[in-house]
Amino acid sequence: MDTQLYLDLYYQMVLIRLVEEAAAQLYQQGKIGGFLHLYIGQEAVSTGLISARQPQDRVITAYRDHGVAINVGIPAKEVLAELLGKATGVSKGKGGSMHLADVQRNFWGGHAIVGAHLPIAAGLALGDQYQGKDAVTICMFGDGATNIGFFHEALNLSKVWNLPVLWVCENNQYGMGTAVERASAVDEIRQKALGYDMPNSRVDGMDVLAVRQAALEVLEKIRAGSGPHLMEIVTYRYRGHSMGDPERYRQAEEVKRWQENDPIGIYRRYLEGQAIASADDLDAIDRRVEQEVAEAVRFAEESPEPPPEALFEHIYAE
Amino acid sequence: MARITYREAISKALWEEMEQDPSVFILGEEVGVWGGTYAVTKGFYDHFGPKRVMDTPIAEATIVGAAIGAALTGLRPVAELMTINFAFAAMDHIVNQAAKLRYMFGGQFTLPLVIRTVSGGGRQLGATHSQTPDVIFAHFPGLKVVAPGTPEDAKGLLKAAIRSDDPILFIEHATLYQTRGEVPDEDYVIPIGKSKIQRPGRDVTIVTYSKMLELSLKAADQLAKEGIEVEIVDLRSLRPLDMQPVLQSFKKTNRAVIVEEGWRSYGVGSEVAARIYEEAFDYVDAPIQRVAQKETPLPYNRTLEQMALPQVEDIVRAVKEVL
Incomplete structure (x- = not known):
């Protein structure tokens, strides 16, 4: 792996973190409406995963989608503009935080009904298989989604039809406020693949390089025709499920323990320890990101509202 | 003009569109080997093969969901739900996904999708299998709901639906399949949304x-x-x-x-x-x-x-x- 890629992974994780912190602030200022689900703590998951994809690989995720949006290359300003409901947002202000997508970047959303995008992901993979394309669909979802029927229907279908899908469960320990062991019959989500005779794995989601390596290996196998795989990535969100979460379901101690294992901190120490980058190099990236996010916030705030006629646009193609 | 049944008209529309356009394919319960529970797709599996006539598990949400995904890749799936009563198991994908994805993502998504299904009572199938809940689906902007009453309309409207770039719920009636009517021999479409x-x-x-x-x-x-x-x-x-x-x-x-x-x-x-x-x-x-x-x-x-x-x-x- 060349130095530039190492630094780029660091840059992306810091960018996600600062975009999310800016979003939290904008939310508290009343500039973001609706729900806001932050990705802070989980940055290594989508950063590692998406760094392993080929451009033809489709990505689809749930509503905690800001990190993925950044990783697929949507400019921070278009993400923040969407959060503010502006016409310049990636979904023209009509989707909001939970519905970011960018078809040009092969990013198919941002889906807010738990588990409902899994059958759609199976269909994306079916479309590629039907057309003989060399593409894998990467479908991300939370641990909570593995308890709903859509998950089981979609995993079963993907195995029966040998679809090129990488199912990625981001196990952040809680489905909203309900701990995994209180909602799921098995603690290790990857075990759910066994009922579908599907290859599976469990990866440390606080280690961006571990995620990247695991994804590279599995994507290669799926591309070669091995069929679907369920990858559980163990991670943790530092913030509440969404803004305004009273967090009665967990202790501050637990959050602190995970924060000591911070994905950005671990990676920074690794880069310095391996002499891949100096503290100065990384500080320079931090400053660059701070500036980029400040500009993105300004762009989003100064962007125009959608025009009234946008209300009736895009209901139908014909 | 030929005098054919409603079933034959629908079957012909599907067959002709599949012959003309390789991106059109069918998926659903018993559409392939069985030939369709209403025999609409009889003979399709042998002619078009398993790639284009896909038997699915009994899993309505995933039938519709997979059809949505395939449509997003540019294909023209025709998903069959054996009856409209089973569409309730796919309700989220019909009204919360198919009807909304284009709008919600600012026009980025296009869904050339047809969901064929069968409505209507009168065959002593009991309360869960005999409903005519067509109007429920018509409540949602973003979806089109078509329900022909004659063989001629069935053929022309289904062909229009398959060629359309919008998600369409195409509702056939269980006791109309034997009804005969005059149907033009040539390739024709009937525009959707015209009384x-x-x-x-x-x-x-x-x-x-x-x-x-x-x-x-x-x-x-x-x-x-x-x-x-x-x-x-x-x-x-x-x-x-x-x-x-x-x-x-x-x-x-x-x-x-x-x-x-x-x-x-x-x-x-x-x-x-x-x-x-x-x-x-x-x-x-x-x-x-x-x-x-x-x-x-x-x-x-x-x-x-x-x-x-x-x-x-x-x-x-x-x-x-x-x-």
């Missing part, structure tokens, strides 16, 4: 669609013997709802009966009547009548079931009521 006068008349306007068109035509024959000439407007699609021919007819007859197989409450009749009152109030000579299913789950017993479903006599009586 049609199926029988001209001067005295009363009947607004209806699907199976109830058949009953309304019978009622019209009976009434004609008594010198009453009804004009029948077939909606053919519930969304978009084309009110122009309805209003035109109503402004001539000043009287209307709306006939649907589903329940009366919150039904097609409610919507059409409201629009007539809103847009043609000055032309109203009598309160608009609605003929619809009795407000019960449909019973198994044949006599009770027929009591619950609208009958020709109910239509005749309603027409006389408005005169």
Whole structure:
């Protein structure tokens, strides 16, 4: 792996973190409406995963989608503009935080009904298989989604039809406020693949390089025709499920323990320890990101509202 | 012109579109090896092969969900839900996904998707298998709901639906499959969202669609013997709802009966009547009548079931009521 890629992974994780912190602030200022689900703590998951994809690989995720949006290359300003409901947002202000997508970047959303995008992901993979394309669909979802029927229907279908899908469960320990062991019959989500005779794995989601390596290996196998795989990535969100979460379901101690294992901190120490980058190099990236996010916030705030006629646009193609 | 059944018309539309366009494929329960539970896709599996005629698990949400995903990749899937009663298991994907993805992502997504399904009662299948809940699906902007009542319309509308870039719920009727009608031999499409006068008349306007068109035509024959000439407007699609021919007819007859197989409450009749009152109030000579299913789950017993479903006599009586 060349130095530039190492630094780029660091840059992306810091960018996600600062975009999310800016979003939290904008939310508290009343500039973001609706729900806001932050990705802070989980940055290594989508950063590692998406760094392993080929451009033809489709990505689809749930509503905690800001990190993925950044990783697929949507400019921070278009993400923040969407959060503010502006016409310049990636979904023209009509989707909001939970519905970011960018078809040009092969990013198919941002889906807010738990588990409902899994059958759609199976269909994306079916479309590629039907057309003989060399593409894998990467479908991300939370641990909570593995308890709903859509998950089981979609995993079963993907195995029966040998679809090129990488199912990625981001196990952040809680489905909203309900701990995994209180909602799921098995603690290790990857075990759910066994009922579908599907290859599976469990990866440390606080280690961006571990995620990247695991994804590279599995994507290669799926591309070669091995069929679907369920990858559980163990991670943790530092913030509440969404803004305004009273967090009665967990202790501050637990959050602190995970924060000591911070994905950005671990990676920074690794880069310095391996002499891949100096503290100065990384500080320079931090400053660059701070500036980029400040500009993105300004762009989003100064962007125009959608025009009234946008209300009736895009209901139908014909 | 050939005189063929509603089933043959639908089957031909599918066959011809699949022959013309390799991006069209079928997926659903028993559509392949079995040949379709209503035999619409009989012979398709042998001709087109398993890649284009895909038997699925019994998993409606995933049938529709996978069809949505495949449509997003540029294919033209025709998903079959064995009956509309099973569409409830796919409700999220029909009304929360298919109907919204384009809008919600600012026009980035295009869904050239057809969901074929079968509605209607009258075959003693019990309460869960006999419903006509078409109107529920018509409630959602973003989805189009088409429900033909004749073989000619079935073929032309299905071909239009398959060629359309929008998600369309195509509702066939379980007891129309044997109905015969004249169908043009050539390749034709009927634009979606256009109501049609199926029988001209001067005295009363009947607004209806699907199976109830058949009953309304019978009622019209009976009434004609008594010198009453009804004009029948077939909606053919519930969304978009084309009110122009309805209003035109109503402004001539000043009287209307709306006939649907589903329940009366919150039904097609409610919507059409409201629009007539809103847009043609000055032309109203009598309160608009609605003929619809009795407000019960449909019973198994044949006599009770027929009591619950609208009958020709109910239509005749309603027409006389408005005169």
